[in-house]
Amino acid sequence: MDVFGSFALVLAFVCAVYAFGGGIAAIFTRHPLLIKSTRQAGMATCGLIFVATFSLEYLFFSDNFSNAYVVAHSNRDLSTFYKIAALWSGQEGSLLFWSFLLAVYVLSVLVTYRNKNGELMPYVGVVMAGVQIFFLTLNNFVASPFKALASPGADGVMNYVARADGSGLNPLLQYPEMVIHPPNLYSGYTGFTIPFAFALGALLARYPGEKWIHLTRKWTMIAWMFQSMGILLGAHWAYAVLGWGGYWGWDPVENASFLPWLTGTAFLHSVMMQEKRGMMKVWNVWLVFSTFLLCILGTFLTRSGIVSSVHAFAQSSIGSWFVGFLVLIITVCFGAYLKNRDYLKSENQLDAIVSRESSFLFNNLILLVSCIAILSGTLFPVFSEWITGNRISVGAPFFNKVNIPIGLLLLFLTGVGPLLAWRKTSTESLKRNFGWPLGIGLVAGVIALVFGFREIYSWVCLILCVFVASTVGLEFYRGAKVIRARAGASFLASAVDLTLRNTRRYGGYIVHVGMVFVFIGLAGAAFNRDLQKDMQVGQTMQIGPYTLLLQGFDSKPEKNYTAQRMNVEVLRDKKPLMMLYPEKRHFSTNEQNGTMVAIYSTLKEDLYVVYAGDSPETNLPVLHAYLNPLVKWIWLGGAVVVFGTLVAMLPNRRAVLVLAGAPQPAAQPLAHGLTPSVTLREGHD
């Protein structure tokens, strides 16, 4: 099966090269058969990548320990669940998995637009095939997952060998979220290839950039949603498995996943400027380019070993391939831009400084500043070593100091932006839209002060969260009120109706609410507490309102590991609340230890208990307990963000008349091809 998979990969490479070369020829000749054959070659590439991927999974499931990759990342006792995840647990397999997910996207695009956008698609197909060629080159010639295990015989000839069992999967990866976190994150990374292909394709095809941007936005939202889910699932994995009580450590690999998310978020906002006003075309194209470049850069950081990270793959020479690819993409993007930049000129003027347009500009500014600050902080150790010879670490304290104020500014704009009208916002409108939300936010701040809230950033964050939630609530209230008055339905039904009539706008608001929840959770981190104690059976430990009583230990032999568990009874006000079982796991296959945290999670706080090993001084087991306020709001917020994104991707139920809440300025003739924003509001506007 390894020969079969290897052969499928080689064939996929050949098909991708044909799709690329034939696609370029099709662009020049416009020959229908050539266009069709290159599209089919693109589909065949995807099919063959699927075959290769399933071949590797088959090797895992059949315990084929003659394959070097299977030996390094699996063993007989590994559960079926984790044999799926073993595919992306190492460098070679994860690169194949990357190709697999990219193939899913490419196939979706080729099938969706097989009878549409006939002139644009050859350009898009060529770009997608180009990206596929790069990854298939890695899969075939640099990091093949289909290498057979061999050892030299007495005669010096290499002989194929098979091991009785494998080395097993890294214990840190044997956790349910590891089965869903990487696919989500990779789906985000690979998904940004599609908007990149459309943006570059449209620029090469000299499309002025109104209509095609609709296509790009949809695919960007899909990629963005997966990226968001991937980041949050990764944070949850770090929280629940690593046992250090936190969820985000500003590790270079975490940062790498966050960078394209920031530029992708900026694009999803600024694209509205282009759709509504025909502005920021150059900016949008470069945002899409940058997002894709950051995805490749992030992959380079993760895999090259240039920055040290607990999440990174083993150091390898693969980095130079990524550098070459990055240089190539930048050259192509600059070349295409310089050649056809005249087609991207903006048509509209800015009527007033206090307007939705300005808020989008500042929103983009803040997102980009955050992105560049994180990038330069992540790469600073490398630069400092190059320039001074000393590697200076840049850890979480630096990133927190830099990014907390930026994040709060962004949160403020999240509340302000939707309340400003396009073109111009009158003073009257400002008063009407901001009065209540601002008042409610400030009152919440005063209440917080009264109750002893003294952490300045968390306090500001709380005020802004209340402010943003109030603005969103007000928007829903105003819209639903009009529908309710007309249809006589309940308020909730009217709000649902309102959302379904303008999914993009109200889905966007739901996403904003999700972000408010995430910020509430982040604000709680300022109040984290922890306590560590060597414990004897029968001893107690007090943390916050909880008393932890160590009742005893037990051992839980599992197929792939043995778990030693602490049996900890949690009491509150001297009344038994629940039992927690923090675990210390020993994986005999690779002689590694791991933890399994026990968490009692409520909206108020998480009681997070870790069996932190045995004390070298007392030989007693160590219980490390954390009290982390409001963490659950982060995961809840993530779910709301995903829900809101899904809502925003739904088609509108029917056209919607402008609601009377915020009076619009007089309609002016819009640029060609743009949807008038006054009679119909179909966007997140």
Place this chain on the structure above:
Amino acid sequence: MTKKARSVAAITMLVMFAVVPLLITPAGAQQLSDRAKQVGGKFMCMCNCNQVLTGCNHMECSTMSAMLKELNQSLSRGDSEDAITQMFVQEFGTKVYAEPPKSGFSLVAWVLPSVYLFVGTGLVVFVISRWRKRPPPQAAPAGGAPGISADLLERSRAQASRETQD
């Protein structure tokens, strides 16, 4: 919005969010002193976990234990924060800093984010002023792109519109 509805909305929001600070209660005593936590948070654990010393995520990390022991000893001796920093830098090199020191070349790391913000703000202000000075769209011939003719731009726009569907 009616007066009653306003009051209901305001009270709902207040109740929802005013409870947030109430949710946070102080915890009990801690083993590491606050001072040790504060100073320890300024160094990285040298076990390659890429975490600060007080937040190492490796199970039974011997490096963290040894470093915390040194830190506790220094603090109990009454060593200053500078002396502790020098001790760790001598032992592990500049990699031990959790954040770049605010001197020498490392100062660049601290200055850069502000530079980005100021330059970015300057650019946004510049763009806004340019857009405000731009003539209204009616006066601009078909978009006003200077490098290509208005006719060509119009034809390209029509072509893009014709050739693309959602």
